[in-house]
Amino acid sequence: MSASLAAVTALDQADALRDFRERFEFPAGIVYLDGNSLGPPPKAALDELETAARREWGDGLIRSWNNAGWFSLPETLGDRVGALIGAKPGETIVTDTVSVNVYKALHAALALRPGRHTILAEADSFPTDLYMAEGVATSRPGTTLKLAHDDEPLESLIDDDTAVLLVNHVDYRTGVLRNMAAITKAAHAMGALVIWDLCHSAGALPIALNEANVDLAVGCTYKYLNGGPGAPAFIFAACRHHEALVQPLSGWWTHAQPFAMESRYRPAQGIKRLLCGTQPILSMRALKAALDLFDDVDLAAVRAKSIAMTELFMELVDPLCTEFGMRIITPRDPTLRGSHVSICHPNGYEIIQALISHGVIGDFRAPDIMRFGFTPLYLRYRDAFDAAGHLHDILRTETWREPRFAVRSVVT
Ligand SMILES: *Cc1c(COP(=O)(O)O)cnc(C)c1O
Numbered sequence: 001m002s003a004s005l006a007a008v009t010a011l012d013q014a015d016a017l018r019d020f021r022e023r024f025e026f027p028a029g030i031v032y033l034d035g036n037s038l039g040p041p042p043k044a045a046l047d048e049l050e051t052a053a054r055r056e057w058g059d060g061l062i063r064s065w066n067n068a069g070w071f072s073l074p075e076t077l078g079d080r081v082g083a084l085i086g087a088k089p090g091e092t093i094v095t096d097t098v099s100v101n102v103y104k105a106l107h108a109a110l111a112l113r114p115g116r117h118t119i120l121a122e123a124d125s126f127p128t129d130l131y132m133a134e135g136v137a138t139s140r141p142g143t144t145l146k147l148a149h150d151d152e153p154l155e156s157l158i159d160d161d162t163a164v165l166l167v168n169h170v171d172y173r174t175g176v177l178r179n180m181a182a183i184t185k186a187a188h189a190m191g192a193l194v195i196w197d198l199c200h201s202a203g204a205l206p207i208a209l210n211e212a213n214v215d216l217a218v219g220c221t222y223k224y225l226n227g228g229p230g231a232p233a234f235i236f237a238a239c240r241h242h243e244a245l246v247q248p249l250s251g252w253w254t255h256a257q258p259f260a261m262e263s264r265y266r267p268a269q270g271i272k273r274l275l276c277g278t279q280p281i282l283s284m285r286a287l288k289a290a291l292d293l294f295d296d297v298d299l300a301a302v303r304a305k306s307i308a309m310t311e312l313f314m315e316l317v318d319p320l321c322t323e324f325g326m327r328i329i330t331p332r333d334p335t336l337r338g339s340h341v342s343i344c345h346p347n348g349y350e351i352i353q354a355l356i357s358h359g360v361i362g363d364f365r366a367p368d369i370m371r372f373g374f375t376p377l378y379l380r381y382r383d384a385f386d387a388a389g390h391l392h393d394i395l396r397t398e399t400w401r402e403p404r405f406a407v408r409s410v411v412t
Helices: 003-011 016-024 043-061 059-069 075-083 100-110 127-139 180-189 239-244 272-273 281-294 300-324 348-357 379-396
Strands: 092-093 118-121 146-147 162-168 193-197 214-218 233-238 341-343 364-365 368-371
Touching: 003 300, 003 379, 016 180, 043 059, 043 281, 075 092, 075 214, 075 233, 075 272, 075 281, 092 272, 092 300, 100 127, 100 193, 100 214, 100 233, 100 239, 100 272, 127 146, 127 162, 127 379, 162 180, 214 348, 233 239, 233 272, 239 272, 300 341, 348 364, 348 368, 348 379
Parallel strands: 118 146, 118 162, 162 193, 193 214
Antiparallel strands: 092 233, 214 233, 341 368, 364 368
């Protein structure tokens, strides 16, 4: 292997982000390359959960809706996520799941473009985005879902009937990073809106939604933002669209005065129209602590280290590819790459299971993709080096052929 242990150790010693690692809770001996699926707990988030459960829920009881700021958490946390993605205050709200937010965003976009009936999405999109788009199309007679296949640029399919493009900022499979400003501009030039899915970019790299003139965006908080399993998602709407913003999940939290208990619906002003009902407060409290940690983070430094780590890993894996029948499908050009490296191998599932048994946790995406996420806040260059070493050992000794590694779990 080209990079030496000494060189990698020197990189770790010079790393400006190295002190963040101790702010996370980790089992010893684990190389965690799956923070792109579920971030590990910030220690402060575990303390925050304890406080939220015992003091606020236990002692404060119902009073905590007011006294502990529970009711306004979707907005206060929304603004803090907004600061990480280039939004203005009042344009982002933390609520529901990504799937539900895709549903709301698509309905809102279709309503903002009356007379147009087509939703455009990538055939290789994360499935839930497509399933929700299909559901929206079915629920609005006359609406069509059109898919772009095999790297066909979405922009090339826009026509007079296109209301909205649903685009993944970073492709969950290949790790391709899309040009947000260019695609948004092309869509606007043809009169269409764009919804960006930031699941694999929020917290991983600097994002400038308003600079790119983005209309709507959704994203995850349990991946690179480390908010915890099932932590609520976020949704962004540019303030120029707020006046005409409508979505069909008009629950009481979107009402102008939820506690007036009126029988007729009157929408709230602004981003609160994208809420629905009561939110998971304990999860939100954990997310608050996870976002506190980002107050001290320079996302440009995170991005630089992520590029360096993914590059190092690919450089270490490259020499193994031909010999062991693997193919790296993540772009070599760092401007086209997110924060994970994807490698194809027909026995990718078994190889990932063998790696996990060696303490190297990555994941597998059907049909044959092994994914390795590089999260600069808690990983060392040494982790990339060790992961590549274990991968080499497993391929060389063929331990992945042991029958126990072929047993399929529900979550891969
Ligand atoms: C992780 C992810 C989701 C998750 O959706 P949930 O409804 O929160 O389960 C959706 N879209 C993309 C692109 C993702 O990566």
